[in-house]
Amino acid sequence: MGTRTRRAVVAAAMVGSIAAAGTSAEAGPVGPEPLRILLTNDDGWAAPGIEAVFDALVADGHDVTMVAPLTNQSGASARVTFGGTLSVVRQEEHKFSVAGTPADATEFGLSVVYAESPPDLVISGTNAGQNIAAATIHSGTVGAAVTGLVDGVPAIAVSTEIDFATGSGPYAQTADFVVELVDTLQARARRGHLLPDGVGLNVNYPLVDDPDGVPEGVALTATGRGFLDVTYGAVSLPELGETALFPVQVSTAVAETVADSDSVALAEDKIAISVIEGDYDADRNAYQEVRRIVQYLD
Numbered sequence: 001m002g003t004r005t006r007r008a009v010v011a012a013a014m015v016g017s018i019a020a021a022g023t024s025a026e027a028g029p030v031g032p033e034p035l036r037i038l039l040t041n042d043d044g045w046a047a048p049g050i051e052a053v054f055d056a057l058v059a060d061g062h063d064v065t066m067v068a069p070l071t072n073q074s075g076a077s078a079r080v081t082f083g084g085t086l087s088v089v090r091q092e093e094h095k096f097s098v099a100g101t102p103a104d105a106t107e108f109g110l111s112v113v114y115a116e117s118p119p120d121l122v123i124s125g126t127n128a129g130q131n132i133a134a135a136t137i138h139s140g141t142v143g144a145a146v147t148g149l150v151d152g153v154p155a156i157a158v159s160t161e162i163d164f165a166t167g168s169g170p171y172a173q174t175a176d177f178v179v180e181l182v183d184t185l186q187a188r189a190r191r192g193h194l195l196p197d198g199v200g201l202n203v204n205y206p207l208v209d210d211p212d213g214v215p216e217g218v219a220l221t222a223t224g225r226g227f228l229d230v231t232y233g234a235v236s237l238p239e240l241g242e243t244a245l246f247p248v249q250v251s252t253a254v255a256e257t258v259a260d261s262d263s264v265a266l267a268e269d270k271i272a273i274s275v276i277e278g279d280y281d282a283d284r285n286a287y288q289e290v291r292r293i294v295q296y297l298d
Contacts, residue, residue: 035120035186038109038148039066041127042073042102042140045091049126049160049171054095056175057123060183065119067109069140070097074127078103078143102144110151121182121194122148125158126174128167130204132159132262132272133224134254142276145200149278154193155200156181157276161207161266164252170213174205177271196289198279204262204272219270220291224261226254 037057041050045068057064070089080103087099088108096113098105102124110118124144131139141157148155158178162169181203185194195201202223206215233247256263265272 034062035182036114036117037062037064037182038106038114038119038122038153039064040068040102040105040109040122040124040144042069042076042124042144043128044069044072045095045097047072047128049128049169049174052171052175053123053126053158053178056172056179057182060179062182064094065109065113066095067098067105067113068096069102069105070099073101073140074129075138076101076103076140076143077138078140078146080104080107080147102140103147106144106147107151110148110153118151118153120154121185122153122155123158123178123182124148124155125160125203126171126178126205127157127159128162128169129164130159130161130227130266131157131202132204132266133227133256133258135228136202136223136262136274138228142202145202146276146278149198149200149276152197154185154195157200157202158205159203160205163207169207170205173213177205178203198277200276200278202262202274202276204266206266206269206271208269215271216269217271219260219265219268219272221262221265221272221274222258222260223274223276224256224258224263226256226258226261227263228252229254 039050039054039057041047043049045066050066050068054064054066079101081100086104086108089097091097098108106122122145124141127139127141131141136142139157141159145155145157158174160169160171160174208215229251231249231251233249235244235246238244262272262274
């Protein structure tokens with residue numbers, strides 16, 4: 001059995017157990033028919049990562065509509081626009097751009113594009129760069145997925161580790177894995193639902209530094225607290241009524257302190273899958289269900 005096939009079989013079994021944990025109150029039941037998928041991101045509608053995932057899902061037979069930001073909105077988290085107007089352009093068939101945040105794009109997609117019936121799944125990504133550990137709360141990719149969860153639709157955030165010097169990353173390989181994961185979720189769904197109510201996945205695909213580029217398996221992880229830190233230059237605080245300019249510095253070399261974290265798994269060239277929820281509460285039962293699924297992806 002080839003690496004990709006073996007990984008797909010593992011994914012399938014792992015994802016089915018997640019679905020058994022519960023049902024979604026709003027998203028309709030899924031069956032053997034192609035899934036209706038709302039695809040979004042935070043890098044912008046024309047970014048290479050979202051294009052790769054769109055093409056891969058369409059080639060696999062799914063009904064995909066892209067509703068994504070007009071421009072790069074990295075770091076926007078789940079910020080939404082509370083008033084005014086929102087400019088929307090139909091860029092191509094099944095592709096809309098929204099002059100707003102990732103959460104705006106997701107809300108618009110669910111409220112307007114899918115007004116008559118919610119999609120079966122929201123996928124956000126794949127993002128250019130990993131969204132792990134301390135970076136997760138700032139991520140527009142994850143923020144878009146969480147927005148879908150809050151609206152009652154199963155959601156997956158997907159990110160690709162990149163070479164920050166060149167911006168290159170394995171987008172096509174990530175897209176292939178997304179197809180395997182989605183097909184597995186569908187094939188293993190129980191009671192007709194892809195994931196338990198309110199539960200989503202944060203997937204990070206590694207940049208493997210060897211000739212074949214094959215990841216070292218799949219790991220169910222906790223969200224870490226390392227990886228990212230933001231600091232400010234040594235400038236004195238301004239006096240009353242004055243202004244000071246503080247240089248902003250970002251470090252991606254912060255030590256990890258959480259065992260079994262996403263950052264550790266990615267450093268080991270594993271595909272990291274973390275459980276996320278829209279209400280910030282931790283459901284240990286859902287976590288255990290995901291664990292049963294992840295074992296089949298390795």
